Amino acid sequence: MKGIRFFQSIQMKLIIIYVLLILIAMQLIGVYFYRTAETYFKNEFLASRNSQVTLLAGFVGPYLAGDQDSKDPEGKRSYTDLNEFVSNLFSISNAEIQIIDANGQIVSTTVPSHLKQKNTQPEVIRALWGIKDNQRIFTDEDGVRKVVIAKPVGSGVRVLGAVYIIASMEDVYKTISTINRILISGTLIALGLTAILGVMLSSTITNPIKEITKQATAVAEGRFDEQVRVQGKDEIGQLGHTFNFMMNRLKEAPSLNEEEKEKLASVLTNMNDGVIATDDIGRVIVLNRRAKQILQVEEEATLGKEISEILRIPMDTIKEFIRGEVNTTLLDIELPDDEEQLSVRITFTPIHRRGEGLNGIIAVLQDVTDQEKLEQARREFVANVSHELRTPLTTIKSYLEALDDGAIEEPQLASRFISVTRSETERMIRLVTDLLHLSRLDSKQSLIHKKMTQVSDMLDEVADRFSFQLRQRKIRIHIQVDPDVTSLLIDRDKIDQVLDNLVSNAIKYTGDEGAIQLSARRSNKNDLEITVQDNGIGIPKKDLARIFERFYRVDKARSRNMGGTGLGLSIAREIVKAHGGTIHLDSELGQGTKVMFTLPMQSGEGEAL
Known part of the structure; x- marks a missing residue:
């Protein structure tokens, strides 16, 4: 696998590119040089042989002319001289030379066995016809490449004979082959050097890339400690600088990302x-x-x-x-x-x-239960106020209309109508007074004026205020104050209002000859705990959660007939809360009701509600 990866690497590709470029260049140069050298040596060889044939044709012309003009025996002696000249020329040119007369008979040759024979080669026939350029390159049966040249001998239109030469070209092709081997050797040496230089040069490119790749892998695995070594100012060096800069930024990114995640998680968690x-x-x-x-x-x-x-x-x-x-x-x-x-x-x-x-x-989920309850309470509050005001106003209107219609003329009836109208008016006044009181408490406009108050005296005075009603209903009231409870810093008038409301409710909902208990003691938290408990009709469990809501009545008809506005417990709760205390109600239907509120034993003066 490592070998396969090496052959697929950039370094190997660069080496192959270098080698192929050199190979192609050397091939082109070699082919061009080989063709040029081959053409040059062949032309030189043919030119040399043509020059020899031309020289020989001029030399043997007098011999052939003398042979045709006279039959003197001297002519034969001249052929002897000619044979010597041809033999000497053969030893120089390494070729077979034939001197042919006009009849095509060989009169002189470098090969004695061919003497007196007739040469019927096409080149010879063409030369005897007077055609000058007669040459042909061929390969004989032994695979030797040879050239054949035949030139006419004579001047003008008279052809005295021909000179025929057959020369081997093997020396020329051996020289060309030697040159070709030299070119191939040079090409192989150049390719080897190119491969070595390619490895060295490509390493200067691929090694930084390998190092950057190694560091990129480390970054992908979360390791940001190492840096890429920059070994130059070229493009790869600039790439190394850029990679190091990017790695430093990436090193900061996880912490920033983690910080943002923690912020987002904290926001989501605490929403x-x-x-x-x-x-x-x-x-x-x-x-x-x-x-x-x-x-x-x-x-x-x-x-x-x-x-x-x-x-x-x-x-x-x-x-x-x-x-x-x-x-x-x-x-x-x-x-x-x-x-x-x-x-x-x-x-x-x-x-x-x-x-x-x-x-x-x-999806964003908002708990709007309290808002819905508040909206429902607001609607009920508006409806209750409207109802509480409309009922007495309707009564007053009806009685006034009766008086206007003539009932005022009857003293006894008029007196009763006026009494009812006065009672309904007082009821409206109480309702409006309670609403104004609640409004001041809600808007923090009512101040608490605290002063030291004896708890036992305060409870005794509450019992005295309701003594007439208690005796009338034969209801017993019992006051119990622990010895460690003496005085308390409170707003006496407002706490009296709370106690009056609670005792009044206890009297209203307790049957004749019932019992009410007022007690004061220290709680476990060292607060003053005041309890108003009766053995009256009690409150159903389903109504306990809403008993402190404004205008909420357990028995609406009975409460209204008793003159209640439905705001007493709401006002009591707000006053107790303004003192920093709490109020709680426990009741069981048919067994009675117990209301308990606490007040801090120490508090400042002049605090706003």
Whole structure:
């Protein structure tokens, strides 16, 4: 595998490129040089042989002319001289030379066995016809390349004979082969040197690249400590500098990314709203702590599920919220082991990725239970105030109309109508007074003027104020103050208002010959604990949670007939809270009611409610 990777490496590719370039260049040069040398030596060889043939044709012309003009025996002697000349020329030129007369008969030759024979070669026949350029290159039976040259002898139109030469070209081709071998050897040496230089030069390129690749692998594995060695100022050196800079930035990126993740996780964890994030197909991938609390689910059992299953809302409906103008809905969630339910406002927001469309959904869950309760209380408050004012006003109007219609002329009837009208007016005054009092308490406009007060005296005075009603109903009242409870820094008038309200309610809802107990003691937290307890009709358990709400009545008809406005307990709670205390009510239907409130043993003066 390592060998395969080496042959696939850039270094090997560069070496191959260098070698191929040199090989192609040497091949082109070698072919050109070989062809040029071959042409040159062949032309030189043919030119040399043609010159010899031309010289020999001029030399043998007188001999052939003398042979044709006379039959003198001297002519034969001249052929002897000619044979010597031809033999000497053969020893120089290494070729077979033939002197042929006009009849085609060989009169002189370097090969004695061919003498007196007739030469019928086409080149000879063409030469005897007077054609000058007669040459041919061929390969004989032994594979030897030879050239044949034949030239006519004579001047003008008279042809005296011909000179015929057959020369071997093997020496020329041997020389060319030697040159070719030299070229091949040079090419191989050049290729070897090129390969060595290619390895050395490519290493200067590939080694930095290998080091950068090694560092890139280390970065991918999370190791950012090492740096790339920069060995030059060329493009690879600049690449090394850039890579080191990038690695330093990447080294900072994980910490920054982790910091951002921690910030985001902290924000999501401590948000008052629940957050649910999904992927592109609606599966839950993020669920913060508040969302788990609202939905009453565990994260392990929720991740990977569809958001429609978690929220119990069809996926088509969720998509409509995402695409539509209205992206919020109100969801009621039943709480386990509790009669109440949560009201949750869910806002859906799509997550878009550039070029890819919808990539997920963000659902923000807001617990609006308190807001809904507040809104419901506001509506009920407005309705109750309207009802409480309308009833006496209607009564007053009806009685005034009766008086206007003539009842005023009857003294006894008019007196009763006026008494009822006065009673309803006082009821309205009490209602408006209580509302103004609550308004001042809510707006912090009422000041607490504290002074030291004897607790036992305060409770005795409360009993004295209701003594007439107690005797009339034959209700017994018992006051118990622990010895360690003496004085307390409070706003006496406002605490008297609280006690008056609680004792008044106890008298109203306790039957004749009943009993009421007033007690004061120190609590475990070293606060003053005052208790008003009766054995009256009690309060149903379902009404206990709302007993301190404004205008809330357990028995509305009876409470209204007794002159109550439904604001007494609300005012008592606000006064106790303004003193820094708490108020609590326990009751059981048919057994009686116990109201207990605490007051701090120490407090400052002049505090605003």
